[in-house]
Amino acid sequence: MFDPNKKLINKIKERGGFINSHAHFDRAFTVTEDNMEEVVHYHLFDKWAFIDKFKRQATTQDYLRNIVSAIRMQIKYGVSGAQTFIDVDTVCGLKALEAAQEAKRLYKDNFKLKICSQALKGVIDPKQNALLRDALELDYLDAIAGLPRADRGREQDHLDEILSLGKVYNKRVHVHVDQLNDNLEKETELLARRTMHWGMEGKVTAVHGISIACHPKEYRREIYKMSRDAGLSFISCPTAWIDSRREETLTPTHNAVTPAEEMIAHGLVVAIGSDNIHDVYKSYSTGEMALELKFLLEALHMYDIETLVDIATKNGRLVIGMEEFNGGGE
Numbered sequence: 355m356f357d358p359n360k361k362l363i364n365k366i367k368e369r370g371g372f373i374n375s376h377a378h379f380d381r382a383f384t385v386t387e388d389n390m391e392e393v394v395h396y397h398l399f400d401k402w403a404f405i406d407k408f409k410r411q412a413t414t415q416d417y418l419r420n421i422v423s424a425i426r427m428q429i430k431y432g433v434s435g436a437q438t439f440i441d442v443d444t445v446c447g448l449k450a451l452e453a454a455q456e457a458k459r460l461y462k463d464n465f466k467l468k469i470c471s472q473a474l475k476g477v478i479d480p481k482q483n484a485l486l487r488d489a490l491e492l493d494y495l496d497a498i499a500g501l502p503r504a505d506r507g508r509e510q511d512h513l514d515e516i517l518s519l520g521k522v523y524n525k526r527v528h529v530h531v532d533q534l535n536d537n538l539e540k541e542t543e544l545l546a547r548r549t550m551h552w553g554m555e556g557k558v559t560a561v562h563g564i565s566i567a568c569h570p571k572e573y574r575r576e577i578y579k580m581s582r583d584a585g586l587s588f589i590s591c592p593t594a595w596i597d598s599r600r601e602e603t604l605t606p607t608h609n610a611v612t613p614a615e616e617m618i619a620h621g622l623v624v625a626i627g628s629d630n631i632h633d634v635y636k637s638y639s640t641g642e643m644a645l646e647l648k649f650l651l652e653a654l655h656m657y658d659i660e661t662l663v664d665i666a667t668k669n670g671r672l673v674i675g676m677e678e679f680n681g682g683g684e
């Protein structure tokens with residue numbers, strides 16, 4: 355009996371295994387029976403307060419336990435490498451990042467771990483900015499992350515700061531953009547424009563890009579062309595935003611997933627990630643990449659096995675810097 359899933363998984367194994375291009379291992383497994391009861395129902399702002407409390411109290415050993423548990427589980431799921439975001443801000447300081455260095459060293463022979471800063475408190479406030487620069491000076495980072503919403507009202511300054519740091523320190527830059535499945539978001543466009551402004555073509559990856567699918571076809575085409583000019587690549591985390599809430603706003607009909615099949619048709623590189631694993635944001639998420647890939651292929655009607663294998667393997671190695679990235683797709 356022919357099972358396409360088996361064929362797909364075998365091919366991924368042959369090509370070196372899954373790459374999980376986007377995750378938050380430092381917060382993995384922070385959901386517990388107690389906090390699951392209460393915190394999952396909190397308003398988002400109260401969740402942030404809860405997470406801050408965890409981050410303030412967590413020791414480097416706590417963080418190490420989370421990251422190591424995530425790596426072990428990833429290996430079990432056939433993942434050979436990953437890039438994890440690690441919180442770097444005035445709440446947790448460099449504790450989580452120090453734990454990540456240790457985890458990277460411990461697992462260097464079995465698992466390729468890439469470490470990217472996560473700036474939940476923005477990068478413009480002088481104290482947050484100084485910490486990010488410390489992390490770069492200590493050579494703790496493989497890549498720099500951005501979250502434009504964290505510096506609301508100063509999104510362009512936020513991007514300019516991380517892109518210029520990427521240029522100075524010769525690092526790849528990964529940015530959470532267009533996450534909300536909302537046609538008012540145009541963050542990918544801004545990211546592509548600022549990438550070209552800073553001459554960072556081929557070194558920048560957009561994570562999510564869900565809201566692109568809310569815009570009309572003409573605009574989407576423009577975004578893909580601009581992204582191609584900027585050498586932007588993309589990471590889709592299919593289960594991460596599939597829980598996007600029903601809204602009354604009218605937009606083109608689509609599933610709440612990165613429009614990966616259109617991006618690929620326009621010559622863009624798309625990889626895949628798990629995003630959160632067993633934390634208070636996504637308590638049921640396991641980090642199983644085969645499941646993420648299945649969601650992507652079903653949500654977008656992508657049945658070409660070679661394309662799916664590339665998304666799961668080679669494209670991941672390109673966007674997390676395991677292999678040299680030359681800008682566009684093939």
Ligand SMILES: [Zn+2]
Binds near residue numbers: 378530630
């Ligand atoms: Zn994320």
